[in-house]
Amino acid sequence: MFFGISTPDLLVIAVLAVLLFGPDKLPEFVRSATALLRKVRDFSEQAKADVRAELGPDFKDFEFEDLHPRTFVRKQLLGNDDLGIEEIRDGIGEIRDALDPGRETPAPQEPRTPVDLHKRPTADGPSAERPPFDADAT
Incomplete structure (x- = not known):
């Protein structure tokens, strides 16, 4: 496994790269892609170093x-x-x-019983009269 990609998936990607870029331009493409990744990694490390420097010595283990x-x-x-x-x-x-x-430290409280949030049928049943609805009040 390479970055969560299985071996057959990696082979398919390699074959597609050879077909898309050709065998003569593929090494140049790989070099430019690795150079881009190095630049991004260096930029990220430099940004982290700048943030650590701005935070000061109190956050050296940050x-x-x-x-x-x-x-x-x-x-x-x-x-x-x-x-x-x-x-x-x-x-x-x-x-x-x-x-x-x-001030005294409070004694530890007993654990509370869980609240049942499920709707229970009323004693009158579902055909019970509903309260009046006032559209102007909403």
């Missing part, structure tokens, strides 16, 4: 992959606290204690 929602959720679910969430929670608790020293 990774752009951490901004992806899947990575963020995975880190939170697996319990890795690389983002400093626990430090923030501790800081908020310290601020609350400083503002209100006599």
